[in-house]
Amino acid sequence: MLSTELRYFLAVAESGSLSAASRQLFVATSAISRQIRRLERDAGVTLFDRHARGMVLNDAGKLLEHRLRQSQRDMEVTLSEIKGLTAIRRTAIRIACTEGVAFDLLPAICSRFREHYPSVSFYLQTGNTRQVYESLHRGECDLALQFCLHPERGVQIAGSWPAPVLVVMSARHPLASQNFHLQDLSSYPVALTDQTTTVRQLFDLSCQMNGVFIEPTLTCNSFATLYHFLRQTPLAVTLCSRFTVPYDHHDHPLVLRHLEINHLTQRTLQIHLLPGRQQSAAITLFLEFLTAQLQQRSDHFSEAE
Numbered sequence: 001m002l003s004t005e006l007r008y009f010l011a012v013a014e015s016g017s018l019s020a021a022s023r024q025l026f027v028a029t030s031a032i033s034r035q036i037r038r039l040e041r042d043a044g045v046t047l048f049d050r051h052a053r054g055m056v057l058n059d060a061g062k063l064l065e066h067r068l069r070q071s072q073r074d075m076e077v078t079l080s081e082i083k084g085l086t087a088i089r090r091t092a093i094r095i096a097c098t099e100g101v102a103f104d105l106l107p108a109i110c111s112r113f114r115e116h117y118p119s120v121s122f123y124l125q126t127g128n129t130r131q132v133y134e135s136l137h138r139g140e141c142d143l144a145l146q147f148c149l150h151p152e153r154g155v156q157i158a159g160s161w162p163a164p165v166l167v168v169m170s171a172r173h174p175l176a177s178q179n180f181h182l183q184d185l186s187s188y189p190v191a192l193t194d195q196t197t198t199v200r201q202l203f204d205l206s207c208q209m210n211g212v213f214i215e216p217t218l219t220c221n222s223f224a225t226l227y228h229f230l231r232q233t234p235l236a237v238t239l240c241s242r243f244t245v246p247y248d249h250h251d252h253p254l255v256l257r258h259l260e261i262n263h264l265t266q267r268t269l270q271i272h273l274l275p276g277r278q279q280s281a282a283i284t285l286f287l288e289f290l291t292a293q294l295q296q297r298s299d300h301f302s303e304a305e
Helices: 004-015 018-025 029-043 059-089 099-103 105-116 129-137 182-187 198-210 223-232 281-304
Strands: 048-051 054-057 092-097 121-126 143-148 156-162 166-170 190-193 218-220 237-240 254-257 268-273
Touching: 004 018, 004 029, 004 059, 018 029, 054 059, 092 099, 092 129, 092 281, 099 105, 099 121, 099 143, 099 223, 105 121, 105 281, 129 143, 129 268, 143 198, 143 281, 156 281, 166 223, 182 198, 190 198, 190 223, 198 237, 218 223, 223 237, 268 281
Parallel strands: 092 121, 092 143, 190 218, 190 237
Antiparallel strands: 048 054, 143 268, 156 268, 166 237, 166 254
């Protein structure tokens, strides 16, 4: 995008002589010399100190070279941004996640991201922890988001946040305003996910370690079903994390309560990537946005507790 004079000027500045610039540009020495003199005439100053063994930039020439190099770098950055925006407009981001994450968290985050990049599309696939892990390693998704009980091998962890298992109930539930223990839940309808979920695994382990037996009133592999059962059964309770239930409970306020059981705290929400895979501009931007959103929500939970 530089004029002929400026291109020739930079070639001489870099190579140190007209003859070297001639070989680099495949242009006659006389033609380069004419363009350099024309540039100096237009600038009103000489740009080189001429010696028998070559040409060396003087102070004016150094200033011009610096500005031209800076302009080239700025142009390269701008072109990269333009190419990135074009790629973003054409990108569908594929996400694999566990079902609890897909209930409210990811739809909300995807919607907010599309406010900035409305042409981005998403393909969201849900499954249990093992299915999500396998989907990532088969290359069926660009990133995975799931609750984990331990570090997964063979993945790059792009972010991790505490996600303890909490008891969820209506704000009008008898247990909502008092301290209670695991055994107390047996007096109420308990809705649980199946044994493939980290929530159920930690709950069953907690019951076993505390000598408590609780038979679920409803078992389902979809948190959405448990959530609506909770809404329609005033005395029911279920379990999930603060990342799972919706932000807004104004119409039907919910309460999320801790049980003082160590096993229920041993869980994190993690973003997984496949190591060594180069990410597109759209995915890089979404990862930054997703990380910021999850950190914001995690900070909000910490302040509320």
